[in-house]
Amino acid sequence: xxxxxxxxxxxxxxxxxxxxxxxxxxxxxxxxxxxxxxxxxxxxxxxxxxxxxxxxxxxxxxxxxxxxxxxxxxxxxxxxxxxxxxxxxxxxxxxxxxxxxxxxxxxxxxxxxxxxxxxxxxxxxxxxxxxxxxxxxxxxxxxxxxxxxxxxxxxxxxxxxxxxxxxxxxxxxxxxxxxxxxxxxxxxxxxxxxxxxxxxxxxxxxxxxxxxxxxxxxxxxxxxxxxxxxxxxxxxxxxxxxxxxxxxxxxxxxxxxxxxxxxxxxxxxxxxxxxxxxxxxxxxxxxxxxxxxxxxxxxxxxxxxxxxxxxxxxxxxxxxxxxxxxxxxxxxxxxxxxxxxxxxxxxxxxxxxxxx
Ligand SMILES: Cc1cc2nc3c(=O)[nH]c(=O)nc-3n(C[C@H](O)[C@H](O)[C@H](O)COP(=O)(O)O)c2cc1C
Ligand SMILES: CC(C)CC(=O)C(=O)O
Numbered sequence: 164x165x166x167x168x169x170x171x172x173x174x175x176x177x178x179x180x181x182x183x184x185x186x187x188x189x190x191x192x193x194x195x196x197x198x199x200x201x202x203x204x205x206x207x208x209x210x211x212x213x214x215x216x217x218x219x220x221x222x223x224x225x226x227x228x229x230x231x232x233x234x235x236x237x238x239x240x241x242x243x244x245x246x247x248x249x250x251x252x253x254x255x256x257x258x259x260x261x262x263x264x265x266x267x268x269x270x271x272x273x274x275x276x277x278x279x280x281x282x283x284x285x286x287x288x289x290x291x292x293x294x295x296x297x298x299x300x301x302x303x304x305x306x307x308x309x310x311x312x313x314x315x316x317x318x319x320x321x322x323x324x325x326x327x328x329x330x331x332x333x334x335x336x337x338x339x340x341x342x343x344x345x346x347x348x349x350x351x352x353x354x355x356x357x358x359x360x361x362x363x364x365x366x367x368x369x370x371x372x373x374x375x376x377x378x379x380x381x382x383x384x385x386x387x388x389x390x391x392x393x394x395x396x397x398x399x400x401x402x403x404x405x406x407x408x409x410x411x412x413x414x415x416x417x418x419x420x421x422x423x424x425x426x427x428x429x430x431x432x433x434x435x436x437x438x439x440x441x442x443x444x445x446x447x448x449x450x451x452x453x454x455x456x457x458x459x460x461x462x463x464x465x466x467x468x469x470x471x472x473x474x475x476x477x478x479x480x481x482x483x484x485x486x487x488x489x490x491x492x493x494x495x496x497x498x499x500x501x502x503x504x505x506x507x508x509x510x511x512x513x514x515x516x517x518x519x
Contacts, residue, residue: 167479170451170472173488177248177475184330185247189474193322194422198415202449205426209458210517214504222497222506228262228443228466229311229388229409231283235493236508237456238262239485240417240447240468241287241313241392246270246338248478254279256477259485264313264468267300268340275341277307285311287392288381289318290373296343301385303342310388313412314381316403317393319371320362322420327359334360375406382407390445393420395430397437400444410442410465417448417470428459432513435463453495460508461515 167173178186192199226236239256241264246252253271257263257280264285265276277284286304291297304312326332333354334340340348351364382389388409393416394400400411413434415424427448435444446459447468459467469492476488505511 167487168491170475170488170491173472173475173479173484173491177478180478181248184332187326187330188247188324188332189471191324191326192418192422193324193420196418196422198422198424198426199418201426202415202418202428203451205428206449206451206455206458209428209462211454211457211499211503211515212517213502217504217506219501219504219506222500224493224497224500224508226466226508228283231262231310233282233466234261235489235496236460236464236466237450237489237492237496238264238445238466238468239473239489240264240414240470241266241315242470242474243268244270244334244338244340245474245477247335248474249481251481255482256473256485257281257284258482259476259489260473261489262466265309267315267343270338270341272341273300273303273307273309277309284309285313285390287313287315289315290370290377291343291347291368292370293344293347293368296347297381298384300342301381301387305385305387311409312381312385312387312389313392314378314389314408315392315416316373316378316399317414317416317420318365318369319373320369321359321365322362322416322422324359324362324419327361328357331356332359332361375402378403378408379406388442390443394434395425395427397433400434400437404438404441408442410444411438412445412447412468413464414447414468428455428462431459431462431464450492453492453497454499456492456496457499457503457505457511458516460511461513463513 224235239260243266261282334351390410391403391408392412394411443465446464476484
């Protein structure tokens with residue numbers, strides 16, 4: 164195999180290796196997949212204004228997030244069921260990642276992942292109708308040393324994933340959400356033609372009444388910082404902070420929820436302005452290169468998360484593959500910082516971007 168030099172090359176290699184149904188579950192978006200495409204296009208439209216005559220002999224990619232020093236500002240987004248692409252699942256990803264947000268639907272236990280992790284872990288939560296599932300996950304995350312919680316608020320139900328529906332996608336029997344009661348998850352394994360098992364499951368198990376008071380309740384349950392994921396507007400950023408959130412993740416769920424929603428990088432400046440330094444603002448959706456990371460930081464992100472790229476690396480070569488994908492992005496980021504005359508992340512600001 165030739166060396167893979169870009170995230171796009173890992174994507175192509177993963178596609179060659181994965182069964183079509185699993186590929187489509189991971190790759191797909193909702194509806195016409197307009198938001199899925201927009202996430203990538205929006206980055207491509209943001210041209211950079213490099214500065215020269217700057218001493219770039221010692222680039223520094225490190226940053227601090229919630230009091231923890233990170234080698235790079237790039238973490239792994241919460242993505243369900245890593246074992247769909249590699250038998251070691253999240254344990255391999257955790258060894259590779261500088262920083263990982265573990266999905267509520269992880270296919271390895273929170274404790275196994277914590278024992279393997281190379282960097283800080285956060286736990287993502289869905290708002291299960293059975294609130295004891297949420298509370299139980301919070302207690303286990305605290306006990307296992309997770310450093311923050313991420314409440315996903317863009318999923319009162321799972322979006323219309325047509326690729327999944329066409330294939331009657333269900334989670335294969337051997338792969339389970341290892342941290343949630345089997346009874347809650349049972350129907351994710353039932354394949355029905357013309358229907359996504361995950362859409363059906365979400366309607367049964369996720370509580371669409373989630374509101375600001377529930378966020379406040381969650382924040383009161385724990386000393387861990389709670390970030391709110393799925394924010395695309397200043398209004399929701401304001402609401403989240405007013406009800407106890409420590410920060411937000413600007414995200415449209417990788418184009419998998421509301422089709423037609425704004426590209427996440429296009430929502431970033433508005434949200435960052437609303438948060439105004441009161442907490443971290445992360446971004447995910449369409450980050451595929453080091454220059455994408457730089458663009459997001461220029462628009463006010465504290466750090467970015469990659470979703471699908473981590474799974475592509477994991478599918479291609481397990482832990483070393485996931486690490487290689489993150490290393491490609493870090494190497495590209497370093498290049499871009501040097502070539503744009505911004506040797507430290509604190510030098511990155513909106514002046515890096517050309518006006519559209
Ligand atoms: C296969 C897959 C599963 C996902 N599972 C979750 C999840 O369990 N919880 C969650 O908050 N977001 C989930 N997401 C959304 C990601 O956290 C993230 O928002 C998105 O993947 C970022 O876009 P990117 O894939 O373009 O990097 C999932 C995304 C994918 C592709
Ligand atoms: C099990 C799913 C609800 C996980 C998810 O968030 C997704 O597939 O986007």
